[in-house]
Amino acid sequence: MTNFIGQTLFVAEALPTTNTAAAFAALTWVRVNGELDLFQLGVTHSMVEIPKLSGFTTVDKGAGTGSESTATFEEVPSDAGQEDIKNAADGDSGILSVKIVDGSGAANAPVSGDPVIYAQGIAHSHVPNQPTNTTFQGFSISFRQNAPTIVATEPA
Amino acid sequence: MGNSDLRKLPGNRVKPLATRVSLTNTNKANGAIGAIANPFESDAAQWLAIGWTRTLPETTETLTPKDNTHD
Numbered sequence: 416m417t418n419f420i421g422q423t424l425f426v427a428e429a430l431p432t433t434n435t436a437a438a439f440a441a442l443t444w445v446r447v448n449g450e451l452d453l454f455q456l457g458v459t460h461s462m463v464e465i466p467k468l469s470g471f472t473t474v475d476k477g478a479g480t481g482s483e484s485t486a487t488f489e490e491v492p493s494d495a496g497q498e499d500i501k502n503a504a505d506g507d508s509g510i511l512s513v514k515i516v517d518g519s520g521a522a523n524a525p526v527s528g529d530p531v532i533y534a535q536g537i538a539h540s541h542v543p544n545q546p547t548n549t550t551f552q553g554f555s556i557s558f559r560q561n562a563p564t565i566v567a568t569e570p571a
Numbered sequence: 572m573g574n575s576d577l578r579k580l581p582g583n584r585v586k587p588l589a590t591r592v593s594l595t596n597t598n599k600a601n602g603a604i605g606a607i608a609n610p611f612e613s614d615a616a617q618w619l620a621i622g623w624t625r626t627l628p629e630t631t632e633t634l635t636p637k638d639n640t641h642d
Contacts, residue, residue: 429601429602429608430601430602432610432621433617437610437611441591441608441609441618442608443606443607443608502603506603508599508602510601
């Protein structure tokens with residue numbers, strides 16, 4: 416059994432030319448520090464129901480839709496990754512590529528061959544935490560995936 | 572026998588490493604203007620076709636007053 420502790424988030428404010436590991440690997444990735452949880456990547460499918468007069472409704476597989484999820488962060492002043500992900504969420508297009516790495520290097524840094532997950536989509540809904548006496552300074556950002564997830568390894 | 576010895580054997584050609592090129596985004600449909608990508612040279616054409624351009628190397632050349640004059 417394996418947990419998710421130590422996984423890290425990287426972002427690139429651009430889309431790959433194709434939804435492939437090689438194209439994702441070409442992007443310039445910036446680590447986003449202060450993560451409390453990460454985006455849930457994946458695809459859900461609708462079902463096309465066929466209500467037959469025989470009295471049994473069967474289904475065909477329908478269209479896929481990228482996952483919509485929210486990640487939360489503790490504010491890290493002057494963190495380049497946090498600035499990038501906020502810029503994307505606040506910007507007009509929201510274009511963002513994300514990479515989640517299970518890094519084996521020092522401080523969980525990615526090392527060639529480590530498992531990575533890539534996804535491209537739209538960052539949006541940047542919401543700072545509500546100031547109360549039980550909350551910390553931080554924010555959440557949502558991400559809607561626009562293509563299937565790519566499972567790969569950290570390139571050399 | 573070390574790697575350097577292997578390279579010297581006749582007919583044992585060393586496969587060249589794939590080179591990456593630096594490209595800059597100029598089309599906001601691809602994301603942030605000025606974003607940098609480093610695809611393999613063999614993949615560069617598909618990036619260049621959609622608005623990425625080759626990143627110009629930084630120059631340290633400075634113009635002197637003489638350079639700015641026209642004879």
